[in-house]
Amino acid sequence: xxxxxxxxxxxxxxxxxxxxxxxxxxxxxxxxxxxxxxxxxxxxxxxxxxxxxxxxxxxxxxxxxxxxxxxxxxxxxxxxx
Numbered sequence: 001x002x003x004x005x006x007x008x009x010x011x012x013x014x015x016x017x018x019x020x021x022x023x024x025x026x027x028x029x030x031x032x033x034x035x036x037x038x039x040x041x042x043x044x045x046x047x048x049x050x051x052x053x054x055x056x057x058x059x060x061x062x063x064x065x066x067x068x069x070x071x072x073x074x075x076x077x078x079x080x081x
Contacts, residue, residue, distance in 0.1 A: 003042060016044030024051050032056035 004010040021029055032050040036042060050056050
């Protein structure tokens with residue numbers, strides 16, 4: 001919404017993305033929005049295109065940097081008081 005000159009334009013974009021939830025699964029829509037944010041494509045047409053061309057599939061899987069690290073030298077938050 002910050003990219004638009006008027007807040008109303010941002011609201012219409014949000015409503016357009018929410019309307020895509022009627023046609024596509026919520027998981028796919030979330031993945032398409034994450035891809036859109038990554039490639040700086042924030043319009044409804046861009047998100048629709050990502051879904052139509054199935055480009056969201058790469059973002060359905062968990063990225064390695066999102067998983068917590070498990071290693072013997074990592075103490076974790078329970079170690080600190």
